[in-house]
Amino acid sequence: MRRTKGAKALAFAVGVALALSACGGSDSDSSTEDTTSEGGAATGETAMTITYDIVDEAVWEDGSPITVADFECTWQAALNTPGSLGTTGYDKISTVAAGESDKQVVVSFTDLYAPYKGLFGGLIKKAAVADCNDISADFQTSINYSGTEWKMESWSKDQVVYVPNESYWGPRKASGKLVMVPKVENGIAALKAGEVDFIYPQFYAGIADELADPNVKTVIEYGGDFEGIYMNQGVEGKDANGNVREFSDAAFREGFYKSIDLDALFQQIYIPIAPEGKLLACGPMIPGKYCPEGIFGNKYSLDDAAKALEDGGWEKDASGMWAKDGVVPEVQWVINTGNKRREDTQAYLIPLLKEAGFNVVPYNCDAACYFQQRLPGMDYDLAMYISTAPPDPAYLVPAFAGDQVPTEANENKGQNYQGWVNDKATEALKNSDKEVDDDKRTELIKEAIVEMDKDYMMIPLFQFPKSGAYRTDLVGDVEGQLNNYAAFNDTYMWKDLNGDGQVVIGAEQWPECLNPITECANSSWYVWTVGQVLAPGAYRTTNDGKYEVTELLKSEPKVETK
Amino acid sequence: MKRYVARRLLWLIPTLLLVTFLVYVALRLGTDPVESYKRANARASKKKIQQYIELNGLYDGAFGYVRGYFKWLGGFLTGDWAPSIKGRTPVWPNLKDALANSLRLGVTASILGIFVGNLFGVLAALRPGRLRDTAVNTGALIGLAIPPFVSALLLQLLFSIYWQKWFGYSLFPTSGVYPPGHQGFDLPLMLKHMALPVVVVAIQTIASYSRYMRSSLLDVLNSDYLRTARSKGISERQVLLKHSLRNALIPVTTLIFLDIGAIVGGLIITEGLFEYPGMGRFFLVAYGNGDFPQLMPFMVIIVGSVVVFNLLADIVYARLDPRIKLV
Numbered sequence: 104m105r106r107t108k109g110a111k112a113l114a115f116a117v118g119v120a121l122a123l124s125a126c127g128g129s130d131s132d133s134s135t136e137d138t139t140s141e142g143g144a145a146t147g148e149t150a151m152t153i154t155y156d157i158v159d160e161a162v163w164e165d166g167s168p169i170t171v172a173d174f175e176c177t178w179q180a181a182l183n184t185p186g187s188l189g190t191t192g193y194d195k196i197s198t199v200a201a202g203e204s205d206k207q208v209v210v211s212f213t214d215l216y217a218p219y220k221g222l223f224g225g226l227i228k229k230a231a232v233a234d235c236n237d238i239s240a241d242f243q244t245s246i247n248y249s250g251t252e253w254k255m256e257s258w259s260k261d262q263v264v265y266v267p268n269e270s271y272w273g274p275r276k277a278s279g280k281l282v283m284v285p286k287v288e289n290g291i292a293a294l295k296a297g298e299v300d301f302i303y304p305q306f307y308a309g310i311a312d313e314l315a316d317p318n319v320k321t322v323i324e325y326g327g328d329f330e331g332i333y334m335n336q337g338v339e340g341k342d343a344n345g346n347v348r349e350f351s352d353a354a355f356r357e358g359f360y361k362s363i364d365l366d367a368l369f370q371q372i373y374i375p376i377a378p379e380g381k382l383l384a385c386g387p388m389i390p391g392k393y394c395p396e397g398i399f400g401n402k403y404s405l406d407d408a409a410k411a412l413e414d415g416g417w418e419k420d421a422s423g424m425w426a427k428d429g430v431v432p433e434v435q436w437v438i439n440t441g442n443k444r445r446e447d448t449q450a451y452l453i454p455l456l457k458e459a460g461f462n463v464v465p466y467n468c469d470a471a472c473y474f475q476q477r478l479p480g481m482d483y484d485l486a487m488y489i490s491t492a493p494p495d496p497a498y499l500v501p502a503f504a505g506d507q508v509p510t511e512a513n514e515n516k517g518q519n520y521q522g523w524v525n526d527k528a529t530e531a532l533k534n535s536d537k538e539v540d541d542d543k544r545t546e547l548i549k550e551a552i553v554e555m556d557k558d559y560m561m562i563p564l565f566q567f568p569k570s571g572a573y574r575t576d577l578v579g580d581v582e583g584q585l586n587n588y589a590a591f592n593d594t595y596m597w598k599d600l601n602g603d604g605q606v607v608i609g610a611e612q613w614p615e616c617l618n619p620i621t622e623c624a625n626s627s628w629y630v631w632t633v634g635q636v637l638a639p640g641a642y643r644t645t646n647d648g649k650y651e652v653t654e655l656l657k658s659e660p661k662v663e664t665k
Numbered sequence: 666m667k668r669y670v671a672r673r674l675l676w677l678i679p680t681l682l683l684v685t686f687l688v689y690v691a692l693r694l695g696t697d698p699v700e701s702y703k704r705a706n707a708r709a710s711k712k713k714i715q716q717y718i719e720l721n722g723l724y725d726g727a728f729g730y731v732r733g734y735f736k737w738l739g740g741f742l743t744g745d746w747a748p749s750i751k752g753r754t755p756v757w758p759n760l761k762d763a764l765a766n767s768l769r770l771g772v773t774a775s776i777l778g779i780f781v782g783n784l785f786g787v788l789a790a791l792r793p794g795r796l797r798d799t800a801v802n803t804g805a806l807i808g809l810a811i812p813p814f815v816s817a818l819l820l821q822l823l824f825s826i827y828w829q830k831w832f833g834y835s836l837f838p839t840s841g842v843y844p845p846g847h848q849g850f851d852l853p854l855m856l857k858h859m860a861l862p863v864v865v866v867a868i869q870t871i872a873s874y875s876r877y878m879r880s881s882l883l884d885v886l887n888s889d890y891l892r893t894a895r896s897k898g899i900s901e902r903q904v905l906l907k908h909s910l911r912n913a914l915i916p917v918t919t920l921i922f923l924d925i926g927a928i929v930g931g932l933i934i935t936e937g938l939f940e941y942p943g944m945g946r947f948f949l950v951a952y953g954n955g956d957f958p959q960l961m962p963f964m965v966i967i968v969g970s971v972v973v974f975n976l977l978a979d980i981v982y983a984r985l986d987p988r989i990k991l992v
Contacts, residue, residue, distance in 0.1 A: 185708065185710050186708030186709070240753065243752040243753050243754060244752065244754050257848060260759070260942065261841065261842070261942055262845055262846070264846060264848065280846055282845045282846040284841070284845045285940075286840075286940075287940075288937075288940060289821075289839055289840060289940065292821060292825065292826060292839050293839055293840060295825075295826045295829065295830075296821075296825035296826050296829050296835040296838065296839050297829050297834070297835050298825075298835065298838055298839060298840070298841075298844065298845065299845065316830070317830075318830075343703070468953065469953065471751075472953065472954070475705075476704050476705055476707060477704075479707045479708060480703075480704055480707025480708075481707070482704060482707070509707075509708060511711075514708075514710070515707070515708035515710075603846075604846075605845070605846045607845040607846065615751045615752050616751065616752025616753075616754070617752075618752075621708065622706075622707065622708060623752065
């Protein structure tokens with residue numbers, strides 16, 4: 104079960120923004136109920152201010168206080184670092200200044216920003232970097248600061264070891280050691296052999312049998328994860344070498360979509376995992392109030408596909424493949440090697456797509472290459488992955504707004520790796536960020552998703568179950584946060600039952616570098632293994648999909664709109 | 666002999682220069698380091714890409730290759746190595762660890778495998794066609810026929826997973842060099858983690874060397890000069906230890922040195938199966954990323970070890986066989 108790519112991103116600090124956040128006004132808990140004036144788009148220099156009061160005792164691992172300077176540094180790093188994964192939200196901030204003291208942070212916005220709870224989700228310690236405006240060369244092999252209950256003792260390609268942060272001031276007291284090791288290939292074997300206490304695997308047909316062991320318990324829940332297939336339209340329709348990305352052609356996308364029998368695919372791939380499961384038909388979104396009705400889903404019809412393609416100037420060549428101007432495009436489909444479910448999907452679909460006239464070829468590589476190179480580099484035609492989405496739909500903005508396609512012009516910022524540019528959707532998404540009225544905001548989100556459906560820009564597949572498997576004889580109290588967007592962020596509470604002084608988590612993916620802003624952090628596993636463990640933030644997500652103020656703040660931040 | 670060794674050592678220098686230049690050219694043509702860098706750092710600015718090119722001497726044109734090679738060589742010899750393209754991590758610490766891990770695993774498995782394999786080969790050759798010979802031959806065939814991924818899986822299932830289920834603890838771990846959380850050197854723990862991969866490698870080595878030695882020793886035992894020795898009344902023990910084994914070892918020794926030279930390159934399959942961070946895994950990751958700064962030093966070590974162990978094989982060969990004169 105679970106997780107593979109990052110919900111679009113979660114660069115932690117940025118993640119700020121995305122990850123933990125995306126938040127905003129979706130449910131009552133995450134909306135702007137503290138707003139002191141009526142909502143609506145504001146104009147002028149300062150449309151909104153948020154005042155954060157940091158608790159007096161909040162300090163970094165070296166005893167230095169966490170102050171406004173760290174908030175300011177986080178803002179600058181997320182906004183200005185070349186290659187920043189997400190600038191959304193931070194680009195609306197005009198100043199981060201001290202209030203009554205350096206423990207009071209006043210953040211001014213040029214525009215309303217409803218999902219503000221996603222900002223400052225992972226603070227960067229100013230004293231740990233030379234230049235807050237460009238931290239791209241920092242934190243490659245170590246993060247030497249912490250404002251949480253854990254601090255990093257060592258990190259390597261083989262393991263990361265956390266020990267309690269003795270300077271930590273809050274209620275989340277940690278003890279013993281927290282160890283995470285990469286278990287890309289043999290996590291289940293390592294769990295059954297008792298070498299690791301806990302794994303968080305992605306489900307595939309047969310995994311339940313593989314996990315069967317009297318000492319292993321598996322917990323499955325449905326949260327914000329969803330799997331889909333994404334069509335890369337390139338930057339202005341081109342790849343890095345200036346060649347045409349075929350999926351930039353709307354007719355090609357429509358024909359491709361309608362050539363896949365999604366119901367049959369679902370029966371083949373997902374029913375063995377979840378017999379009661381249903382095909383996801385919400386776009387990049389789990390079912391809920393933001394999901395418009397009557398969109399996406401199975402539109403399989405080879406006749407309709409042919410009509411769409413022929414109307415778009417495509418015709419079948421002598422070999423039965425769709426061609427334009429005599430050229431049959433090669434569609435490169437990337438997944439991470441070793442992911443059995445995705446490999447099964449390729450094995451099932453590629454021959455069928457060939458029959459339907461599409462020359463689809465695997466373009467696979469390992470998880471690090473996939474999520475830290477090919478996706479952020481937009482080096483693919485088709486990509487299949489799970490997004491670990493936060494409870495609020497604000498994550499749609501950095502992932503799908505037209506100005507979030509990473510290009511040289513915007514210093515490669517943003518996470519719209521599909522290159523999807525739809526002005527109507529972009530406007531709706533941007534307005535949703537500024538809309539504090541929950542009903543209106545919901546409509547704006549729906550409007551954007553409807554555009555996605557009309558554009559055939561992706562193929563949603565399944566709301567994916569989250570699962571944790573653990574040794575009941577080695578570790579206890581692990582089930583509290585398994586459904587959390589920031590999964591297993593309560594490791595300080597886990598009980599070491601075998602008395603070896605440590606809790607060991609087997610990680611399905613392993614970050615190759617530790618920078619919290621750049622593509623190093625483009626993976627949920629980065630957040631789980633590094634980001635959330637070390638970086639204090641203003642809010643954290645809860646297991647039931649809400650946001651709560653962390654111990655860093657005295658109280659809920661004060662939000663004022665002009 | 667001394668002149669021969671000195672001359673060979675002198676020849677090592679141009680040989681290494683030539684081979685590393687060819688490797689340099691092959692890697693540049695085969696992996697396109699600049700494109701690989703761009704893929705690995707999709708959001709790198711033009712300035713950073715240019716810095717990478719300068720740092721690694723990746724100049725264009727035929728002359729650029731020569732100039733670039735000497736730029737790289739200068740950095741390599743002075744220890745000024747360019748960092749990895751992934752995360753800008755320094756190359757040497759990871760390469761050094763990988764080399765040490767592979768040597769530990771490979772040498773241990775080789776010593777065990779060569780000793781046991783040769784012993785079985787001798788035992789088989791002394792009784793050709795008898796039960797012992799048949800047993801050794803059959804065992805060798807089985808050992809050779811079982812691929813490492815099968816023996817690894819069986820060993821992991823038996824000694825790790827089922828042992829845990831039956832006895833509540835795992836006899837040998839399934840992966841790694843040390844258990845999770847461990848830091849620093851600990852010989853017993855290290856040996857425990859090496860046990861299964863060593864056995865997997867040793868199975869193949871034992872099987873191979875038992876066949877080599879049996880064949881080589883049978884040739885020697887049936888030779889005319891041994892018949893002469895026996896006719897002079899020399900005991901069978903002396904025939905075996907003084908005359909037969911030494912001669913039978915000559916071809917086997919060459920193989921031993923060549924095999925040990927190859928170990929430096931890593932045991933890709935075994936290291937993969939046991940998630941063992943050796944040279945094989947180092948290479949796979951570096952090659953997969955097109956990581957030029959990691960691949961060049963790796964290749965230099967491989968080339969160097971092959972050349973050096975070839976030289977050692979020649980020297981030992983000459984020492985074992987007085988008929989061979991190295992001049």
